[in-house]
Amino acid sequence: MADNCVFCKIIRGELPSFKVYEDDKTLAFLDIHPISAGHTLVIPKAETARNIFDVTPEDWMATTETARKVAHALEKAMHADGVNIMMNNREHAGQVVDHPHIHVIPRYKGDGLGQWQHKAYKEGEANSIKEKIRSAL
Numbered sequence: 001m002a003d004n005c006v007f008c009k010i011i012r013g014e015l016p017s018f019k020v021y022e023d024d025k026t027l028a029f030l031d032i033h034p035i036s037a038g039h040t041l042v043i044p045k046a047e048t049a050r051n052i053f054d055v056t057p058e059d060w061m062a063t064t065e066t067a068r069k070v071a072h073a074l075e076k077a078m079h080a081d082g083v084n085i086m087m088n089n090r091e092h093a094g095q096v097v098d099h100p101h102i103h104v105i106p107r108y109k110g111d112g113l114g115q116w117q118h119k120a121y122k123e124g125e126a127n128s129i130k131e132k133i134r135s136a137l
């Protein structure tokens with residue numbers, strides 16, 4: 001999977017990127033199709049995982065810590081009024097590149113970006129779902 005992965009190519013320096021941060025385990029660089037200016041992707045450098053379902057706990061923790069640092073930097077450098085941190089996992093959740101990546105997206109007052117629509121649970125549904133999730137943990 002790593003040979004054709006564009007993020008692995010960025011890690012190996014085979015593709016250019018606008019790097020904003022790098023340490024032993026993670027890399028952060030600008031998304032070339034930003035939702036807003038400063039939209040940054042944070043990835044683990046390990047070339048073995050595709051998403052949240054196979055990333056190691058160590059790589060996940062390192063990646064989320066880098067995302068936290070980037071969020072602070074976006075607030076300071078880009079004067080963001082807020083930040084969305086999100087991750088798409090697998091095709092039907094919108095994942096395009098099969099390498100774990102966290103989006104850190106600066107938000108600005110009046111930026112016009114919408115929020116996801118919320119729904120309501122039917123009577124008893126929330127409790128049933130809670131039980132299913134609890135038993136899977």
Ligand SMILES: [Zn+2]
Binds near residue numbers: 002005006007098
């Ligand atoms: Zn990769």
